[in-house]
Amino acid sequence: MRLVRLPQGTRVTVLAGARVFDPDTGETTRADVRLDGDRIAEVGPGLDGGERVDCSGGLLIPGLVDCHVHVAFPRTEPLPRSARILEAVPVLRGLLARGITTVRDAWGADAGFKHALREGWLTGPDLLVSLRQLGPTGGLGDSWEPPAGAVDTFGDPSLPDPLFDGPDAARAAVRRMVRAGADWIKIGAGGAMASIRAGVDVRPADDELLAVVEEARRCGRDVMAHAHTAAAVVSAARAGARSIEHGTFLDDSAVAAMADAWYVPTLSPISDSEFAETHRRSLRLAVEAGIRIAAGSDLAPRPHVDLATELRLLAAVLGDAAALKAATSEAARLLRLDDDRGRLEPGLRADLVLLDGPDLDVTDLPGRIRAVWHDGERVSEAS
Structure with missing residues (x-):
């Protein structure tokens, strides 16, 4: 896993309890995702650190x-x-x-x-x-x-x-x-x-x-x-x-x-x-x-x-x-951005979407959105 030296005061967030979608295989796995500032730091079970966001019952997909x-x-x-x-x-x-x-x-x-x-x-x-x-x-x-x-x-x-x-x-x-x-x-x-x-x-x-x-x-x-x-x-x-x-x-x-x-x-x-x-x-x-x-x-x-x-x-x-x-x-x-985004992997941009439910059904994605993160910051409903 790629290690990233974090600036002092970098915000750390763990998105816990969801299934994580891998677009290249089409599969989902149960895992946590740790965000360090504007980057994904780690993807795997039982992650700790920083603010913890309960994503139970949901599906995390790339932005x-x-x-x-x-x-x-x-x-x-x-x-x-x-x-x-x-x-x-x-x-x-x-x-x-x-x-x-x-x-x-x-x-x-x-x-x-x-x-x-x-x-x-x-x-x-x-x-x-x-x-x-x-x-x-x-x-x-x-x-x-x-x-x-x-x-x-x-x-x-x-x-x-x-x-x-x-x-x-x-x-x-x-x-x-x-x-x-x-x-x-x-x-x-x-x-x-x-x-x-x-x-x-x-x-x-x-x-x-x-x-x-x-x-x-x-x-x-x-x-x-x-x-x-x-x-x-x-x-x-x-x-x-x-x-x-x-x-x-x-x-x-x-x-x-x-x-x-x-x-x-x-x-x-x-x-x-x-x-x-x-x-x-x-x-x-x-x-x-x-x-x-x-x-x-x-x-x-x-x-x-x-x-x-x-x-x-x-x-x-x-x-x-x-x-x-x-x-x-x-x-x-x-767009030649695949070294920076498009997947949920360590080192890539912390752009993520949390959907209700664990399935991949795209019939009504807006109705399923629970949260959006852009550059590691949660997007407020008022944004």
Whole structure:
């Protein structure tokens, strides 16, 4: 076991009497968990020390990770820019209260949100940002509404211009995002669902996609690719995108191309649409091919759906244990955070959720939550 030298006055807490979930095996075991400050110090039976929290009859799982959220997505109605920021305050607070301790924002939040969370001005999960969605003229990131023309609902230097035409311009767009603080680069490898329904799907050329991925890597960033159609998925995956988002219309060629990528299916937004069964079929196809699955809710439509809804939909295809793995250890691997979180092991971050009952049923996770710890601190109901 890794030993950690504790600063004087570090808070020690023992979570006692629960079963502990291992997302990689899908098994639960009876064990205590000792938290030393913001780290897990030990997992095992009969642990002592510090404050003791009775978790009898419950299940401890790692803090949940949502790989595709929009905590500050622009509204369609004309509102001041501040409305986008202020709306995010209860959204972030609510995510943390529901056990979601890490999120990757897929368009809308800027680096200022991360600063505010670090300073304690806002309460919420750890946040990774992509700022905006890169794309070619006429593509997904192009705010153009005929006959009004260019309608940029951001107009904010912290959310730079995402448009490019040609490989050199694509590289420059990546650099603009990195300069503004992006942790991830998001590319619109295909159009929005509305565009696809209308038979219009403006996609980047393959050399543009390759330029985005290469430049992102040169800058120490990974690429997440919005792609509904099989053609968009194939292009993005072959270019080297680390994760494929949505993948509503997968086929054998798309799944074959995704062998080295993660699939973030985001079932929630269209779970009641005409394409819901097609989407589930795509997920089954990916699972059968051994594609790695990470959970993402696409928290943007209002009223918001979050990871609790996504987990229920994933479990209907994957089973409860695999759905929880997709939102813990596998999500952490996708985000390159698996050496820090996603499992309940000594040395990792003390992000945990205590659920009522010992089973893995994800039908109603919010209704089962007894307590949440983030960085070793218990999250209050008022947070």
